[in-house]
Amino acid sequence: MSASYHSWGRYPYVWLTGDACQWQSDLPSALRRIVDTHGTTLPFGNGRSYGDSCMAASGHVLSMRTLDRFIEVDWAEGIIRAEAGVTLAEILSLAIPRGWFLAVTPGTKFVTLGGAIANDVHGKNHHVRGTFGNHVRCFGLVRNSQEPVVCSPSQNADLFAATIGGLGLTGIVNWAEIQLIPIQSSQIDCSVVRFDNLGEFFSLASELDPQHEYSVAWIDCLAKGDQTGRGVFIVGDHAEYGSLEVETRSRLMVPVAPPVSLINRLSLKAFNETYWRVHPAALTRKRVNYEPFFYPLDRILHWNRIYGRKGFQQYQCVIPDVEAESATRELLKNIADSGQGSFLAVLKRCGDISSPGLLSFPRPGTSLALDFPQNSRLEKDLFSRLDCIVREAGGRLYPAKDAHMPGSDFRRFYPAWEKLEALRDQSLNSRFWRRVTA
Numbered sequence: 001m002s003a004s005y006h007s008w009g010r011y012p013y014v015w016l017t018g019d020a021c022q023w024q025s026d027l028p029s030a031l032r033r034i035v036d037t038h039g040t041t042l043p044f045g046n047g048r049s050y051g052d053s054c055m056a057a058s059g060h061v062l063s064m065r066t067l068d069r070f071i072e073v074d075w076a077e078g079i080i081r082a083e084a085g086v087t088l089a090e091i092l093s094l095a096i097p098r099g100w101f102l103a104v105t106p107g108t109k110f111v112t113l114g115g116a117i118a119n120d121v122h123g124k125n126h127h128v129r130g131t132f133g134n135h136v137r138c139f140g141l142v143r144n145s146q147e148p149v150v151c152s153p154s155q156n157a158d159l160f161a162a163t164i165g166g167l168g169l170t171g172i173v174n175w176a177e178i179q180l181i182p183i184q185s186s187q188i189d190c191s192v193v194r195f196d197n198l199g200e201f202f203s204l205a206s207e208l209d210p211q212h213e214y215s216v217a218w219i220d221c222l223a224k225g226d227q228t229g230r231g232v233f234i235v236g237d238h239a240e241y242g243s244l245e246v247e248t249r250s251r252l253m254v255p256v257a258p259p260v261s262l263i264n265r266l267s268l269k270a271f272n273e274t275y276w277r278v279h280p281a282a283l284t285r286k287r288v289n290y291e292p293f294f295y296p297l298d299r300i301l302h303w304n305r306i307y308g309r310k311g312f313q314q315y316q317c318v319i320p321d322v323e324a325e326s327a328t329r330e331l332l333k334n335i336a337d338s339g340q341g342s343f344l345a346v347l348k349r350c351g352d353i354s355s356p357g358l359l360s361f362p363r364p365g366t367s368l369a370l371d372f373p374q375n376s377r378l379e380k381d382l383f384s385r386l387d388c389i390v391r392e393a394g395g396r397l398y399p400a401k402d403a404h405m406p407g408s409d410f411r412r413f414y415p416a417w418e419k420l421e422a423l424r425d426q427s428l429n430s431r432f433w434r435r436v437t438a
């Protein structure tokens with residue numbers, strides 16, 4: 001069965017072809033067949049990576065979404081073993097009613113287990129739980145022309161480390177076993193407060209992060225001068241009582257990509273101003289469902305189409321603590337001056353729990369993430385200025401979101417890349433890897 005795929009940012013706008021296989025036992029032969037025809041391939045999860053790291057260099061992927069079965073579940077201990085194409089949404093719909101939740105979740109639940117491992121995704125609780133990889137107990141790995149192996153911190157430990165954050169290059173994860181965390185309720189006790197500038201963000205983060213499981217801030221990327229970095233700070237914890245319900249509210253959808261982006265200077269300014277003003281000036285507590293708290297964008301199916309036919313790029317960097325405030329200020333100044341950006345620019349302090357992954361993105365420091373409608377000057381003008389600030393501050397960019405990072409930067413940001421290259425299954429390659437290691 002052949003189908004077409006592209007990355008979430010729709011940039012570079014290249015449709016990939018792909019084959020899927022229905023059974024784990026068919027994976028080795030499917031991999032061999034694709035490689036014989038196309039030279040190389042890449043496992044494809046649910047296409048929620050923004051740039052070209054989920055795009056096969058050959059243009060032909062092996063889709064994993066059809067491997068979506070649960071294999072074994074221990075509800076007493078909160079341990080799930082499932083095929084790699086199972087999505088986090090599917091895990092939550094089984095786990096929540098039984099009082100369990102994902103230890104780490106990214107800002108969308110529509111990612112697969114395999115994709116979450118390959119990018120070693122992080123969430124609003126990085127400061128207390130680290131990355132997704134910190135909660136992976138073991139997984140199966142299929143490499144071309146080799147017997148499938150099991151990887152864990154004590155078994156094939158080098159492949160375990162290289163595959164977590166390994167961008168799908170070390171082999172195909174066919175199943176994985178993860179540890180969940182217990183919850184008493186599907187509700188979140190959340191506190192919200194708006195802040196006037198970047199300095200206040202750092203004060204709030206220092207005060208509130210140690211007290212809460214989840215912490216994140218939305219930033220008005222167009223605010224300038226004294227208001228640079230103003231935004232809304234949000235913290236939360238799983239409520240200690242309440243029902244355990246899976247949210248099933250109906251969704252909205254963006255049916256087609258308009259010819260031009262609906263995000264422009266005017267719409268952005270109006271939204272940002274209103275959003276900031278409607279939030280309280282004093283810390284205000286409320287109880288919310290887990291869906292709007294973790295996955296606000298999942299309500300709108302295909303929201304990526306609002307950026308129009310040219311697509312968009314996300315820019316996500318992390319800056320080490322010592323330089324975080326000054327470099328983030330510089331980044332935001334450049335972005336505000338450019339008049340570009342997204343409704344939801346996200347700022348988050350990352351903690352110091354190290355990941356088992358060789359090429360994991362998070363590091364102690366502050367992460368800034370925001371989307372930009374694609375245009376022909378974006379990389380040459382704005383991104384090259386931002387890259388320079390990140391480089392000088394000793395930070396790095398996130399491959400899962402990237403479509404532009406210069407190879408020299410990648411190799412400097414991730415010095416362990418050569419270890420990954422040594423363990424790469426030579427039948428797997430991505431446009432990203434070819435671009436940054438050339």
Ligand SMILES: Cc1cc2nc3c(=O)[nH]c(=O)nc-3n(C[C@H](O)[C@H](O)[C@H](O)COP(=O)(O)OP(=O)(O)OC[C@H]3O[C@@H](n4cnc5c(N)ncnc54)[C@H](O)[C@@H]3O)c2cc1C
Pocket residue numbers: 008042043044045046047048049050053054064084085105106107108110111112113114115116117118119120121122123124166167168169171172173174297400
């Ligand atoms: C709205 C939104 C919010 C997001 N928020 C966050 C966030 O908060 N934190 C964060 O870290 N990320 C975030 N992301 C990024 C997203 O979580 C990652 O890109 C994730 O890896 C996508 O998973 P996927 O299943 O869609 O995989 P894909 O995007 O299809 O692939 C991702 C990588 O996984 C590899 N892969 C897929 N399946 C397998 C497999 N079975 N075996 C081996 N390799 C495999 C692919 O080769 C590729 O390299 C967000 C994305 C969106 C769209």
